[in-house]
Amino acid sequence: MDIRQLRYFLAIAEEGQITSAAKKLQMAQPPLSQQLKQLEEELGVKLVERGPRSVHLTDAGEMLRRRAQQIIELADSTSREISDFGKGLNGTLPIGTVSSSGATLLTDRLSEFNRTYTGVKFEIHEGNTFRIIELLKSGIIEVGIVRTPFHTTDLEIKYAESEPMIAVMHPDYDLNPQQESIKIHELRDRPLIIYRRFEQLIRDTCRKSDFEPDVFCKNDDARTTLLWANAGLGIGIIPKSALKLASHNQLIYKEIQSEALRTRIAAVWAKDRYLSTLARKFIESFGEE
Template sequence: MDLKQLSYFTAIVDEGSISAAAKKLHISQPPLSHQMKSLECELGVILFDRGLRSITLTDAGKLLYTRAKTILDMTSATKMEINNLGSGLSGTLRIGMVSSSSIGYIARKLRDFQEIYPEVTYQIYEGNTYQMMDALKTSQIDLAFVRAPFSEDGFICHKYAEEYFVAAGQEGVLKDEDGLADLTHKPLILYRRWEPFIREVFQKKGLAFRTACIADNAWTCIQMAKTGMGIAIVPESFAVEDGEIKVCQIGEEALKSQLMLVKRADRYISNITRIFFEKFTM
């Protein structure tokens, strides 16, 4: 199994058929089919069922596709790091972001960094904190903006200021004076990762807790709140009053979040990655 075979295999999966992949790769179909048969023979498994017009991945094929994409991404990143080792003034930065980090301060800092280093390009990967930490562990990204809490073992973390969670909802659903106790029995809209944490805060204070909606993205929570479905509880920097939504301070000490910039402690990083980390920790 070599990189060429993995590249061919992922091309077939991405294009949906061997014929389409052969066209994209600018090779004829027979040698491509031969490479796949050789790969299956070496691994001792069937990677996909070949239909008349498309292919369907087997379980083994799905696993190999995930691993192959990671290997090819890491190979590409390694080449870029070596090519840019000298000057450190250009290259590609692979940055992970949770949904509630791609706003305000971070966006402005990225713009400022681009003005200083215009030859740098960016690949932004989005997901929740756990997904971004996994991507760091497997070297799929160079840095990540994530939110605490998470295990910091093996990582170098720059911690930004803590911020309170706020309540965001339609006028009438939410009042200026609403504190944590006032949210009892009201329909709450929560980001899935924060739901256990917020629920625990309510329970420790002996307050009732009612969930109207749980979403995988903090942006979705805000959009649901705009419809009047309920009240979103999100970090302060994330909620902005825009005429459609009202934002109120909860003022609960136990409800705080912290944005962090994280990199691996045990991995070589390119010069431009090092410079980026230093600039964002100033």
């Protein structure tokens, strides 16, 4: 039994068909079937039950699938680690970021990191927090830059500093020009433009002040909130650092005086998975413990 055979077996297990697995592996079906037969003979157990259109793993096959995944992941991690050692601090670092962290990540993190490690290149994947965590768990990225709140299961986390949420608005919506901040109850009966994943948090906070928020627009990108607020359609609620995404000079903002409406950017990576030297150095440079 070798790594190649385990990769073949995993492809069959994942595809549920020898024909589909052969296409995925870019090989003919008969040699793949022969490899499976040789593996079963070597181990002395039946690994799959063959049906007319698909195959199903036996109990022994399920056991081998779990072990094979561990063995191949370890082999791949070892290969990357040795490759990293040979390259030093060079290569490409795949990172996932949420849109509301983009400006802060660029100005406060990547610029400094790039000055220190000039041989590093970056591959950036953008999406919402849930999408970034999916990319992380699937191994497409090594480090995700996400925003609280999120589920922390199976993740290692390093937080940046806490920041308030702010109300952004066209001057026509500013009823108290002298104030630099507002209390949550001042948003009563005002049309709000919010990021969808903060909806429950915002609703709960407003309800604690005895009112139901008037949500005029929900969206999935802080830039949309800024655009709609700039058009005078309502008052946007965003993390303060996301204001750096704005290019609209007429927008004004006021910090919302609410401990509940504070958020943090965090660097996350998968527990018990190999991290490249580049990823470890980037995490070391990020935020607070």
